Amino acid sequence: xxTDKQIWRAxxxxxxxxxxLSVVDLGLVYDVSVTAEGDVSVAMTLTTKGCxxxxxxxxxxxxxxxxxxxxxxxxxDLVWDPPWNPRMLSLEGQKKMGKEPGAVKVWExx
Numbered sequence: 001x002x003t004d005k006q007i008w009r010a011x012x013x014x015x016x017x018x019x020x021l022s023v024v025d026l027g028l029v030y031d032v033s034v035t036a037e038g039d040v041s042v043a044m045t046l047t048t049k050g051c052x053x054x055x056x057x058x059x060x061x062x063x064x065x066x067x068x069x070x071x072x073x074x075x076x077d078l079v080w081d082p083p084w085n086p087r088m089l090s091l092e093g094q095k096k097m098g099k100e101p102g103a104v105k106v107w108e109x110x
Contacts, residue, residue: 044076
């Protein structure tokens with residue numbers, strides 16, 4: 001059976017093409033869940049509601065997860081609460097964005 005941790009790791013390969021950070025390091029992924037049957041749900045946000053890359057990012061998330069063995073379906077839900085903010089960056093994301101690592105809250109991913 002596929003695990004949440006495997007899904008998070010697959011999502012680390014999905015890069016935001018404008019910022020060159022993974023959707024995980026950006027803090028865009030809020031939650032993942034998987035059923036015993038392999039149905040996966042990903043709740044994520046974007047940096048802004050009008051993000052021109054929304055379709056590309058959701059398709060990339062779907063592709064990365066669907067390639068995992070044991071996944072039978074993938075659903076990506078865009079959510080806006082809480083709204084994304086820079087405090088959601090991972091430590092790696094903070095470094096790449098030129099922020100002092102640890103200076104802002106780190107989003108717990110798994």
